Amino acid sequence: MVKRWLLWLPLCAFGVVIAVIAWGLYQPADRTVRSAMVGKPLPDFALAPLLPGKPGLTSADFRQGKPRLLNVFASWCVPCIAEAPQLMTLKAAGVPIDAIAIKDTAPAVTGFLRANGDPYARIGSDVHSRVQLALGSSGVPETFVIDGRGVIVAQHVGDIRADDVPGLLQALADAR
């Protein structure tokens, strides 16, 4: 009697495998790579300025007691154009924003800022993505919320949409 029942076991096991696969297939895939650095202090870095009259960026700039946004962007990045108005909104709300320009040149960034607005207090030039890799950032644009002691408290992957702005403002307020 037990043997007969056992006969069905492989089929049941097969059914379970199929169910798991089907569930996995219909689950919307989330390919976002999030930084494992959230909750940790910013890695030490010192990036040279890119534009005349605009200071470069060091990790010490984020330890001045006030939360700041760190925007990883590039003039050659299309979604960076899409998020530019939201960054201007944040700037208008009094949020200090610093930037790391990835693999970029002064003329290209100057043109980009002229066309899309300039929300940045400082811009550091990361020609070989070194600081980007140290931050655990996997693309442009990405935005990190840094508290006043230089600790990364949140990360936004991809362009900032209009409905992401309140969340970022909240994260900045929480970091105070």
Next chain:
Amino acid sequence: MKRALASSLLLLLLLPVQAIAQTPPAALAYTPLRDPAEERAARQLMETLRCLVCQGQSIADSDADMAGEMRALVRQRIAAGERPRDVRDWLIARYGDYVSYDPPLGRATVALWLAPLLLLLAGAWLARGTFRRRR
């Protein structure tokens, strides 16, 4: 008007949305290290690291800008005397286990590591039963 809008939207879709970095890749992105032993170690590590842009490829296989910079980073650190394991741990500390194609045994991967063993044991048990019956 509507048709013009539709066709211009269609044209927009056809435009290649290309993101081209403004600066050339790091020298070590495409140049092997001078020391063959070091290059071999670096290469072996690159093959186990995931390109974060083109997520199905290793950084050794990918032509993405970021993969190039990751290769340069690996080569530079190996040439500076770091062990491959340290370089990998440095990247895992930043991107999580996802960056490695060689996942460590952990809470999330325990099934991955134990399932083959369990299946092998089950297979052996089944085979044993079959062989015994035949005798």
